[in-house]
Amino acid sequence: HHRPCICTPNVIDDEMVQKAIEEQFPEDIGKIAKREGINFKDVTELQLSFRNILQIDNLWQFENLTKLQLDNNIIEKIEALESLVHLVWLDLSFNNIEVIEGLDTLVKLQDLSLSNNRISKIEHMDALQELQIFSIGKNNLTTLEDVIYLRRFKKLRTLNLTGNPLCNDEHYTLFVVAYLPDLVYLDFRLVSDTTVKAAVLKYQDFTELLEREEAQALAQLEEEQAKQKELEYHKAAFVEYLNGSFLFDSMYAEDTEAAKLASLPGVGDLQEDFVSVCENLFNYGLQEYEKREAEVSDFYESLHEALTANQQEGRKLILDFENRNKTVMLGDILQLSDALMALEMLIADQLEVRVHRVLRSAFSLTIFSTMTQCRDLENRHHEELLEISITALEKSLKNELDEDLPADVQMLLVDRTTIVNAVNTSHGIHLLKIDKRESDILSNINHWQTSVTEKAVQNEIDRNRERIREIVQYIDNLQEELDNLEIMEPIV
Template identity: 50%
Template sequence: MSRLYGSIEPSVIDEDMLQKAIEEQGPKDEAGRIAKAEGIDFKDVLSLRLDFRNILKIDNLWQLINLTKLQLDNNIIEKMEGLDMLVNLVWLDLSFNNIEIIEGLDSLVNLEDLSLYSNRISQIENMTALKKLQVLSLGNNNLTSLNGLVYLRSFKDLRTLSLAGNPISENEDYKMLVAAHLPDLVYLDFRMLDETTKEIAAEKYQDSIDDIKRNERMLQIKLEKELEKKRELEAHKVAFVEYLNGSFFFESMYTEDVEGRRLAFMPGVADMLEDYKTTCTKICQSIFEFGINHHEKREAEIMIFNECLQEAIDENQQLGVQKIRKIEEKTNELFIEVQTISDNEILVAKIEQYNIDVAQMKEMLMTLEIQLVDQLEDIIKEFERNVSDLAVTFIEIVQGYMAQIRDLENQHNEKLLEIAIHTLEKIGKGVVDEDMPDDVRIMLFVDKDTVINAVGASHDIHLLKIDNREDEMLTKINSWASNLIEKGQKDELERNRKRVREIDAYIDHLIEDVEDLELPEPM
């Protein structure tokens, strides 16, 4: 169903179209004239209509980042695209277009009302991100499957749904099916679903709905487990020991080790590998447990540091507040005296004394700030020492454990080479192990150099894996320490500058208030 009107050419959304539409729909009269003269910032536009414009492609909307309502109905749009930046969109109308697939909505997490009425859509999909969806219009499309109703069950806030005009709505039990699958729905095809209908539908389709609920519970349990695993992995990553709580690291050494996997077919290697795996996994587990405990110590150190900083700042501010209260009392006294004392000479003398008091106040506040800077500097230096000590401890322990894995690999390599040469000698004498695949024997056991090279290649891969994992952990702990130290210094510098600006602004305010005083005319 084409929506080309006469001989009008399809259009795209460009800046001129946007500017014109915004001006047409913006303020009118004098406000509109001013807005047009000064120019309208696209970031200020909250609502926009682009209907009946023969638009073929959605484009160039990225500047409208604060848009909450967008009307693109009655065009010839074929693809849902170009909406990624409209993260604040609440209301979207794409009805009466030529859209076949629901897509491009992943960033529209605030969308509450979506109209896709009268398009060519055959499947309800790709809407998972729309957790806030309340109103969905999909009438007059090509929906045929009940699976869409099951999919819509995940939208817990959905209250209004339109499906009329789809093949699915021709089912004689259509209304009952929708009511049974979506018990929280209030309006279907612009009519309220009464409670009686919902009760009858629930009873009629109880068995199938129970099956759906069971599947949903199983899926929810699965998702929760996956989420828990993800949270655990993130916790392990911040401790720099991810994938060390098990045999993951050992297995990773053989992921790209083609020669090692072939050599594993030699007699006695399988048992040797199992011993290697067991010991390596124990060492990795030790690294993991140490890393988790060390991370807790790091977090505790940061917490203590922040508490000490805040305590020092609070104490200093309390002293400053006490001094500020005194000058404010003098300020109030001066303002009262200006109203009551008529002798200019006395008032001038009092103002001069007040200015002296303000200057002394500034000096006292600056002195307090200098004292605080010195106090915080000591706290920060101690924190830096502790952070550096923690990093050194982490490095030493990790290096010790990785050295054990490296020694284990060297021992394994020596034994593997002995077995490989012995196996080559047996093959040379015509003794063939029937469990060894022919392709392994043909590829590896040609001559001594080939066997030695294969064992060496496997060994090199393992050592590289060990070195890289060690370097990764050491790099992360060093980055943690340096970033934390740098942040502490930067935050304190910014705090000090802000405090000095606050003191200057406050003193200037006091002086300006006195300068603005109107003294009585001399008699």
């Protein structure tokens, strides 16, 4: 390998690509390719070495490319490779690249060469989980610890780092082998058992600590993913965050007065009853979700059965028609056309009935009654709070309060208007939160119903159009045949 001459810098364009593809073929095929043109989608390998390319561009059409050679150019930036999602092999060695980037979509990449560039950090490669061979020799990698980044590639077996400043570290080999225990080849040499043992001996304490940290991080990630999955399930059932005090807490989150008022003597706790009502709805919601899913599944199954029966009926009509031996008249053809169209109409009517059957849900009523329960609890709590507050005010004015209240509560016990306003403001906030939650759930249900209906109806419209087109085509053909017969019959 050597650097290309400094001629005019190029950008990859169609002409360059076309030429490169033609050169890849044997001469005779190359000529045919030149004459007939090549569909870039069919190209799986592309060699663009030694072409003085400054910038990567115009490769988006090669969506099935598996091997790409861009070595020995003057490329400064890894870019415009997003659409090459099937790439397995990528060679960008001998260029002027300074940063590893632009590889996020290349999830199938197994072999990556970035040797002889100007890269100073190993980074931005997280997506390359299939990576097996990585060459990044003769760059500006100075920090030995950077190698630890490569632990995330569980399939990496071959690594080349030669010619980087970090190789000058006296413990270089042992460090790399210790932190990347699955390596088979390092810098073009087989990693020997002796080296592995020496590496383990030297770095065991560090690697064991790292392994523990990685295991913890993985466990945490899995836990978060499980939580997220569960939340998605709850959302699909329209009852997210109802299994606990979330709604209750949100009622009080923006309500500054409530906390003060709650410290008045004799104020009962609303939370327990409130949360219990929410949890009942939550459990019911999950059951309803399972029921809905089953209903939708049954709906599609029965629709499929109805369509199949309808198609068989249509085929039977056509077969009967074609098996009649008597001379076909125009009236017969029109009669067949009407019969086939009538079958189509039947399906459309059936669909409407079936969709409505699926969407009849008792769930909305339950939500309404649950939220009414929540409102009732809040109303009762409000009345109780109002009564206690006014009693406290009257006692306070007569200096008959049994206990010292916090200063901010005493500030409310000035006159009736102040205390009533505080209690009413608090109540208003709570009711708004309950109403909002109710309307959110109901609008999610409506959204779901609409999307189920629209999908079913759209599928049916598409199928119906196609079917009617087929019928019209078939009837036209029959009429044409009839016309031809009439022309051919001799005039008596």
